[in-house]
Amino acid sequence: MKHRAVANISRLPTYDFGASTPMWWGTLAFIALEATGFALAIGAYLYLASVSPQWPIAAPPPDLFPGTAILVVLIISVVPNHMVEQWARRQDLAKVRVGMIVMSAVGFLPLLLRIWEFAALEIRWDQNAYGSIIWFIVGLHTTHLLTDVGDTVVLAVLMFTDKGNTGRRFSDVADNAFYWDFVVASWVVLYFVIYWFPRM
Amino acid sequence: MSASEVELDGEKLKGIRDTGLDDATLHGYLSKTWKTPDGLYGWLATVDHKRIAHRYVVTAFLFLVLAGISALVMRFQLASPEAGRVGPDLYNQLFTMHGTTMMFLFAVPMMEGFAIYLVPLMIGSRNVAFPRLNAFSYWVYVSGGLMIWVAFAFNTGADAGWFSYVPLAGPEYGTGKRPDFWAQMVTYTEVSALAVAVEIIATVFKQRAPGMTLDRMPIYVWSALVMAFIILFAMPAVMVSSTMLILDRLVGTQFFNPASGGDVLLWQHLFWFFGHPEVYIIFIPATGFVSAILPAFVRRPVFGYLGIVLSLIGIGLLSFGLWVHHMFATGLPQLGESFFTASSMMIAIPSGIQIFCWIATIWGGRPALAVPFLFVLGFIVTFVIGGLTGVMVASVPLDLQVHDTYFVVAHLHYVLMGGAVFPLLGAVYYWFPKITGRMLGEQLGKWNFWLVFIGFNATFFPMHILGLQGMPRRVYTYPLESGWGGTNLFVSLCSLALAAGFGVLFLNVVLSLRRGRLAGDNPWGASTLEWATTSPPPSYNFPRIPVVDHREPLWKNAEVLPVAEGLRIDAREVMVGTVADAVPQIRQPSADNSIWPFLAAIAVGVAFLASIYTPWAVVWGSLPVAVTFIGWFWPQAIPEDEE
């Protein structure tokens, strides 16, 4: 077909932040599907609790301490996370570099606490369905932590290479921060289900 | 490329732009930029959505043949009572492989493949939003399919039915590694389907041609979008349940073991929370095909655009509220029963709206009985039967008689074959010229249609009666005294006619690829953007990005296509716009060819496969997975980074 030019988009930027980029929508879609996974895992938990005459089955409720410690660390981490996001939007390379190192470190902390948390669940995964489902939920969240921390570390390294100082990298940093918020928010919900539901 | 600067109104801009170039120069640049390298490397590394979609479709057809042949072997066994041609062990594997393959490896990937091919072309973009994810999704899909079929070849085929109920598929009763292969195959196909869903959503939201507001979007694109959303919210359920099954089998969790507080119905709830939407994942894009095909053959837009779009969305939402209708025989409180009966029947309303709108479209148009249109007619005639039997089984008391009988087998084939395969075959005839540049033979096409149409109805209609006469499904044989022998023989014979119909399709494709009439850009005089480019489309889809000012762009602008200029042509760029109104926002760089998605898929595939034998595979397998993903996302020094 013949063409007739009616618009020119030459001057558009080649990157942007947040909801104007496809990457942000992709991240949101992944968050949506993972949130669905979490919701279904919680659904399975409540379902098993409802068919079982006692809950938790043959175990005390999990020890509050490690899970709560993780909750606290994660909630606090939201602050540096948002600072990094702001710096990324302002494309402040030096600050973003520092921030990414901080966030990598902050990411490892809950992972370390997790090791302890699994022991504090007071039950093994193969003892009964209650043990299975809480290990499942905590495990699911752990894989999210792991992948996001891995992501953060790789991005942090990238920011120190010559490929760091580009708009698109800053946009990636912002999206990474967005995803971290999801990891934190999901733990808030899961935490209440695992630690407080059996105490109600 | 040193001379990579242009001037616009006195301002210097980076990169070579398409502004004001003549067509030949433009083509030269673009085909270089968007080229897939030759040879094996290029074959493995390509991120061209058309090539990947092509693979999806061809692979899905191969799986159709495998699953179809399994069905024929089953029909061979069932042709007479008390036959000993196929024993229970093989028969159980056959129907499981048939159902599993048809659902997970044929129907869903086929619909994804078409969506990957058509969506960017219909919305006027150069590629999908995440081209590497797209490539990755294909390799994951194909490795899942290969794995389960190779296992079947070694007599380790899944044998607990396509929904693998526990405890039959659980650690105690599921023999050997069979259910593990099933569950892991499901994981593979989910990963790939979810990847496709994410990329379709981002592509449709962000990469529509300037001016293609949501209400100018082709209905097919709407259907692909709704499909993607259903995948997004349904697939995690089977991901969760198949993971639980694997864990129960491999590391001794107790999710489904009633002796330790587990519950066998938990599996059914989770599976059908996915399984019911799954059938609409297949059906919705098929209705999209119908809405795309009809206008070209009746020469008018589809009647009731808004009604149809709302129906698609309505079906998508409703589909999450009726999973329990697969579990009526497990026993439910009366009130719950009525709820799921009512919600199941309600889905007839949006389906009805679509049917009525299509009939109105035909009435108000000038139908030409070309092959794609024949398939649309065949679709309406057969699908309505399947839909109505769906309404029948939605009634709890009625379902208690026909559940798990051949009546349900008849229902599911009427909706799947009638509702999805007929539109699919129509779509093959309709878009084949676009994809290959050649028309499919009209005469063979008619043979194809009539064989499939008559063969299908003759094969599956009698199954309703068998079901009412008490024949359960999933039986490898039945007694002589049952009196089902004659009908079964008839069914088995007719299934050969149906198979022959598919044979004619494949023959037609092979012949037409070489000798088919050349198609030209727009052989059907259709109205959507994919027909604005050459057949087959160039690697970059459109020389310049179309601008849309109407719902039927090519009917509004039959001679001259309005376009937007200004994208770089020395680097891969796509246009990104606002979600609702497609107002241009960004010139987004688009990923180049890469071998990493292929390697990542292998790493992921091996980890999944090995996890069937040892759970530790997940641990050591994550290392190569991490490496390949880093390789994938590590930025190259590409021209896009200059700006």
Place this chain on the structure above:
Amino acid sequence: MDKLRCAGGIGALAVLLSGCSQWQSALHPQGGGARAILGLIWLFTAVSVVVWVLVVMALAMAVLHRRRGQQAGEPLVMDRRREQNFFRVVVTAVAVTVAVLVGLTFASFLTGKSNAALNGEAFTIHLTGHQWWWEARYQLDGQSDIVTANEIHLPVDLPIRVELDSADVIHSFWVPSLAGKRDLIPGRPSAITLLVEKAGTYRGQCAEFCGYQHAHMAMTVVAESRSAFDTWVARQRLDALPPKVDEARRGQAAFLGTGCALCHTIRGTPAAGAVGPDLTHLASRGSLAADTLPLTRGALAAWIADPQSIKPGARMPSIALSADDLNAVVAYLEGLQ
């Protein structure tokens, strides 16, 4: 056709039959539940046929009706009035659809409710599904229970509660002529009520896929007059009669000596296995191995000699018996009236 099928059924169940036996079919109801459902099936079918005919007629007319004044090939110009007419027709059709659906939902609800209202059970049969046979225990009136397999007897016109449970995987209890099906789910016992209107023999078949021999997991329901039922009960309560002839006595010894007793119970003998069906009154049944074979001497011998070739995968191993022992065991079992 029906006669023919009856004849087949009689051949298979010759020992028992007083009336005509019915092959399992939802189309020949002999019980309250199944009859109400058949009515519902006809209602839905009639509505569906009408809807389908209307849709296909509309489609045919849409394709065939004559059009004027249109240019071939060119996209058509829309006519506002016509479009509005279409709109009205479509809206009407949708409204009719809604009305029909509401009606059908209501009919379905009423049928379900009336079927659920069936109760006032006379007694309870506890039915356990096994891969691939049925174990039935009667709770009658506190006296010693009856245990039998693959064949249950009921008095006509009395509502009977059937409790359902599974020993392994999910099965489904389904006697189409009597009622809709109900799953037997491990860990989730449930119950349904049966009410049979007419004396006769009804076939039922496991409807939920349960592995290798799902196809051969059938059962027989014998509905009979109250007096016939009481006679049956009285006999089932008794221990097995001691074998009378020599051959049978040798058979009993062989049965007890070759491992059969590990899996089967024969009350009144040391055999008390719980893996397979109770054989105390085996010979009073009409068929063998969940209606896989008719209960004849030949079939019995064939089954014991090689169950694995008759019902591959069945949980009974093929046990090597000498021809003599085999005949003796058969003679013994045949006497277990």
